[in-house]
Amino acid sequence: MKFFIDTANVDEIRQASAWGIIDGVTTNPSLIAKEGIEHKKRVMEIVDVVGDLPISAECVETDVDKLLKEAQDIASWAPNIYVKVPMTRNSMEVVKELSPKGVNFNVTLIFSLPQALIAAKAGASFISFFVGRIDDMGSREAAENIIDAVNMVNTYEFPKNPEILVASIRGPLQIIESINAGAHIATVPFKTLEQIFHHPLTDLGVERFYADYLKATGGKVNASSAKDMGISIEEKAKVTA
Numbered sequence: 746m747k748f749f750i751d752t753a754n755v756d757e758i759r760q761a762s763a764w765g766i767i768d769g770v771t772t773n774p775s776l777i778a779k780e781g782i783e784h785k786k787r788v789m790e791i792v793d794v795v796g797d798l799p800i801s802a803e804c805v806e807t808d809v810d811k812l813l814k815e816a817q818d819i820a821s822w823a824p825n826i827y828v829k830v831p832m833t834r835n836s837m838e839v840v841k842e843l844s845p846k847g848v849n850f851n852v853t854l855i856f857s858l859p860q861a862l863i864a865a866k867a868g869a870s871f872i873s874f875f876v877g878r879i880d881d882m883g884s885r886e887a888a889e890n891i892i893d894a895v896n897m898v899n900t901y902e903f904p905k906n907p908e909i910l911v912a913s914i915r916g917p918l919q920i921i922e923s924i925n926a927g928a929h930i931a932t933v934p935f936k937t938l939e940q941i942f943h944h945p946l947t948d949l950g951v952e953r954f955y956a957d958y959l960k961a962t963g964g965k966v967n968a969s970s971a972k973d974m975g976i977s978i979e980e981k982a983k984v985t986a
C-alpha cells in the first residue's frame with residue numbers, strides 16, 4: 746500500500762520524505778488556507794521537495810466552464826499533478842472531458858460505493874474514500890466501504906484503472922483497516938505518521954537496550970551509537986561528561 750502525506754506544510758513533507766516512507770502528497774483547500782500562501786506557489790514548493798511523486802491539488806470552482814479551465818490550469822503546473830475535484834455532477838462532466846486528454850483526476854469527498862462507481866466510470870485515477878468523517882459519526886461503515894470499493898475496481902474495468910485512496914485518516918487503526926481492505930493508497934496527516942513510530946514496547950525496548958549498553962560500557966557511548974538509538978548529540982554529551 747502506498748503512503749501519501751495529507752498536508753500542505755512543506756516542513757512536514759520534507760521531514761516525512763527524509764524518513765523514506767512517502768509515495769505522494771494530497772492537499773485540499775482547507776490545508777492550503779491554513780498555510781496562508783497562494784495555491785500554485787505552495788504546490789510548486791511541494792514539487793521541489795518530492796520531485797515526480799503524485800501531488801493532488803484541488804479545484805475550487807463549481808461552474809462547469811470555470812472548473813474546466815481551473816482543472817486544465819492546475820494540470821499544467823507539473824506532469825505529476827493529480828487534479829482533485831469533489832464528487833459533484835459538474836466535476837464528473839469535467840473529468841469525463843479531460844481525463845481522456847491525459848489529465849489525472851483525484852475525485853474526492855467520496856462517502857459511498859455508488860459515488861465511487863460514478864467517479865471510476867467518469868475516468869478518475871484516484872478515488873478518495875473518506876473514513877474519519879464517517880467514523881466521527883459513530884458509524885462502522887467506513888471500513889466496509891473501503892473493502893467494497895477495492896473489490897469494485899478489482900472486479901470491473903474502468904477507463905483509468907482507478908486506485909482507492911483512503912482519506913480523512915485520523916489514527917493508526919484506520920491505516921490497519923486500509924491495509925486489510927487492500928486499499929492502494931492511504932493519505933495520512935503528519936501527526937499520525939509520527940504516532941506510528943511509537944509503540945510502548947518499542948519505546949521501552951530502545952530505552953532498555955540503551956541502558957544495558959551504557960552499563961556494559963561504563964557510561965561511555967560513541968556518537969554513532971547514540972544517534973542510532975535516537976539520542977541527540979547534546980544528550981550524548983551529558984552521558985559521557
Ligand code: E4P
Pocket residue numbers: 751771772773853873875877878912913914932
Ligand atoms: C485528503 O485528500 C482529504 O482532503 C483529507 O484526508 C480530509 O481529511 P479531514 O477529514 O481530516 O479533513
